[in-house]
Amino acid sequence: MTMRLFVDTEFTDLLDCELLSIGIVSEDGREFYAERNDVDLARCGDFCRVAVLPQLGRDADLIGTEAEVSARLKVWLAQFETVAPVLVSVDHPTDWELFGYLVRDEDTLQVPAWIKGQSIRAAIDPRDVEAYWQANGRNAHHALHDARANRYAYERSAAVAPDSPS
Secondary structure (H helix, E strand, O other), X not given: OOEEEEEEEEEOOOOOOOEEEEEEXXXXXXXXXXXXXXXXXXXXXXXXXXXXXXXXXXXXXXXXXXXXXXXXHXXXXXXXHHHOOEEEEEOOHHHHHHHHHHHOOOOOOOOOOOEEEEEOXXXXXXXXXXXXXXXXXXXXXXXXXXXXXXXXXXXXXXXXXXXXXX
Protein backbone atom coordinates (compact mmCIF):
# COMPACT_ATOMS: atom_id res chain seq x y z
CA MET A 1 0.00 0.00 0.00
CA THR A 2 1.23 3.48 -0.84
CA MET A 3 0.24 6.72 0.87
CA ARG A 4 0.24 9.88 -1.22
CA LEU A 5 1.02 13.20 0.45
CA PHE A 6 0.34 16.48 -1.33
CA VAL A 7 3.02 18.99 -0.31
CA ASP A 8 3.25 22.70 -0.94
CA THR A 9 5.71 25.24 0.39
CA GLU A 10 6.05 28.98 0.47
CA PHE A 11 9.51 30.50 0.36
CA THR A 12 11.36 33.78 0.24
CA ASP A 13 12.23 33.97 -3.45
CA LEU A 14 13.13 31.56 -6.25
CA LEU A 15 16.63 33.03 -6.57
CA ASP A 16 17.30 33.30 -2.82
CA CYS A 17 15.14 30.43 -1.64
CA GLU A 18 14.47 29.78 2.03
CA LEU A 19 11.41 27.97 3.41
CA LEU A 20 8.76 30.10 5.09
CA SER A 21 5.95 27.55 5.45
CA ILE A 22 4.98 24.01 4.53
CA GLY A 23 1.56 22.43 4.13
CA ILE A 24 0.82 18.75 3.64
CA VAL A 25 -2.44 16.90 3.05
CA SER A 26 -2.52 13.10 2.91
CA GLU A 27 -4.83 11.37 0.49
CA ASP A 28 -6.97 10.31 3.48
CA GLY A 29 -7.23 13.89 4.76
CA ARG A 30 -4.62 14.15 7.53
CA GLU A 31 -2.87 17.51 7.54
CA PHE A 32 0.36 19.13 8.65
CA TYR A 33 1.17 22.81 8.59
CA ALA A 34 4.07 24.82 10.01
CA GLU A 35 5.73 28.19 9.57
CA ARG A 36 9.27 29.28 10.34
CA ASN A 37 10.07 32.25 12.54
CA ASP A 38 13.83 32.29 11.97
CA VAL A 39 13.92 33.58 8.39
CA ASP A 40 15.32 36.98 7.47
CA LEU A 41 12.23 38.47 5.80
CA ALA A 42 14.42 41.04 4.04
CA ARG A 43 15.32 38.15 1.71
CA CYS A 44 11.72 37.96 0.47
CA GLY A 45 11.02 38.99 -3.08
CA ASP A 46 8.24 41.39 -4.00
CA PHE A 47 5.80 38.58 -4.83
CA CYS A 48 6.38 36.96 -1.45
CA ARG A 49 5.89 40.27 0.38
CA VAL A 50 2.55 40.84 -1.37
CA ALA A 51 1.08 37.33 -1.68
CA VAL A 52 2.62 35.18 1.06
CA LEU A 53 3.69 37.21 4.10
CA PRO A 54 0.22 38.65 4.84
CA GLN A 55 -1.06 35.09 5.32
CA LEU A 56 1.57 34.04 7.87
CA GLY A 57 1.60 34.30 11.65
CA ARG A 58 -2.04 33.55 12.38
CA ASP A 59 -1.48 30.63 14.78
CA ALA A 60 1.47 30.84 17.19
CA ASP A 61 1.28 27.09 17.89
CA LEU A 62 2.26 26.37 14.27
CA ILE A 63 5.33 28.61 14.20
CA GLY A 64 8.88 27.59 15.05
CA THR A 65 12.50 27.56 14.06
CA GLU A 66 13.73 25.44 11.18
CA ALA A 67 14.87 22.78 13.65
CA GLU A 68 11.49 22.78 15.42
CA VAL A 69 9.55 22.56 12.16
CA SER A 70 11.81 19.74 10.97
CA ALA A 71 11.37 17.80 14.22
CA ARG A 72 7.58 18.20 14.21
CA LEU A 73 7.40 17.16 10.57
CA LYS A 74 9.48 14.03 11.17
CA VAL A 75 7.21 13.04 14.07
CA TRP A 76 4.10 13.61 11.93
CA LEU A 77 5.56 11.63 9.01
CA ALA A 78 6.38 8.65 11.24
CA GLN A 79 2.70 7.66 11.22
CA PHE A 80 3.05 6.79 7.53
CA GLU A 81 6.22 4.70 7.73
CA THR A 82 4.18 1.50 8.17
CA VAL A 83 2.34 2.12 4.89
CA ALA A 84 5.52 2.89 3.00
CA PRO A 85 6.34 3.83 0.42
CA VAL A 86 5.09 7.35 0.91
CA LEU A 87 4.72 9.27 -2.34
CA VAL A 88 5.25 13.02 -1.91
CA SER A 89 3.38 14.78 -4.71
CA VAL A 90 4.43 18.32 -5.59
CA ASP A 91 3.57 20.77 -8.34
CA HIS A 92 6.95 22.51 -8.29
CA PRO A 93 10.47 21.07 -7.83
CA THR A 94 11.28 23.61 -5.12
CA ASP A 95 8.56 22.06 -2.94
CA TRP A 96 10.35 18.69 -3.08
CA GLU A 97 13.74 20.26 -2.38
CA LEU A 98 12.50 22.18 0.68
CA PHE A 99 10.53 19.18 1.97
CA GLY A 100 13.60 16.97 1.53
CA TYR A 101 15.78 19.43 3.39
CA LEU A 102 13.42 19.29 6.39
CA VAL A 103 13.14 15.50 6.54
CA ARG A 104 16.71 14.54 5.66
CA ASP A 105 18.70 12.31 7.96
CA GLU A 106 21.22 14.46 9.80
CA ASP A 107 24.02 11.92 9.29
CA THR A 108 23.49 10.91 5.66
CA LEU A 109 21.73 14.10 4.51
CA GLN A 110 19.37 11.84 2.53
CA VAL A 111 15.58 11.68 2.49
CA PRO A 112 14.48 8.42 4.17
CA ALA A 113 14.30 5.60 1.63
CA TRP A 114 10.60 4.99 2.31
CA ILE A 115 9.74 8.49 1.02
CA LYS A 116 9.67 9.08 -2.74
CA GLY A 117 8.93 12.27 -4.68
CA GLN A 118 6.70 12.78 -7.70
CA SER A 119 5.76 15.82 -9.74
CA ILE A 120 2.03 16.13 -10.37
CA ARG A 121 2.27 19.35 -12.35
CA ALA A 122 1.32 17.68 -15.64
CA ALA A 123 -1.38 15.59 -13.97
CA ILE A 124 -3.47 18.43 -12.55
CA ASP A 125 -5.68 20.76 -14.50
CA PRO A 126 -5.44 24.42 -13.43
CA ARG A 127 -9.20 24.65 -13.95
CA ASP A 128 -9.65 22.11 -11.15
CA VAL A 129 -7.45 24.20 -8.85
CA GLU A 130 -9.60 27.19 -9.75
CA ALA A 131 -12.75 25.15 -9.04
CA TYR A 132 -11.35 24.37 -5.59
CA TRP A 133 -10.81 28.09 -4.92
CA GLN A 134 -14.31 28.90 -6.17
CA ALA A 135 -15.82 26.38 -3.74
CA ASN A 136 -13.54 27.02 -0.75
CA GLY A 137 -12.46 30.63 -0.93
CA ARG A 138 -9.27 31.87 -2.52
CA ASN A 139 -6.28 31.37 -0.24
CA ALA A 140 -3.67 30.94 -2.94
CA HIS A 141 -0.05 31.08 -1.83
CA HIS A 142 -0.78 29.68 1.61
CA ALA A 143 1.03 26.33 1.74
CA LEU A 144 -1.75 24.31 3.41
CA HIS A 145 -4.50 25.74 1.21
CA ASP A 146 -2.41 25.14 -1.91
CA ALA A 147 -1.75 21.54 -0.82
CA ARG A 148 -5.52 21.06 -0.39
CA ALA A 149 -6.18 22.54 -3.83
CA ASN A 150 -3.56 20.27 -5.43
CA ARG A 151 -5.07 17.22 -3.73
CA TYR A 152 -8.50 18.19 -5.00
CA ALA A 153 -7.24 18.78 -8.56
CA TYR A 154 -5.25 15.54 -8.58
CA GLU A 155 -8.23 13.52 -7.37
CA ARG A 156 -10.40 15.15 -10.05
CA SER A 157 -7.86 14.29 -12.75
CA ALA A 158 -7.62 10.70 -11.49
CA ALA A 159 -11.40 10.40 -11.51
CA VAL A 160 -11.66 11.45 -15.16
CA ALA A 161 -8.50 9.72 -16.44
CA PRO A 162 -9.16 7.00 -18.99
CA ASP A 163 -8.85 3.46 -17.73
CA SER A 164 -5.38 2.06 -18.08
CA PRO A 165 -4.94 -0.99 -20.29
CA SER A 166 -5.19 -4.33 -18.51
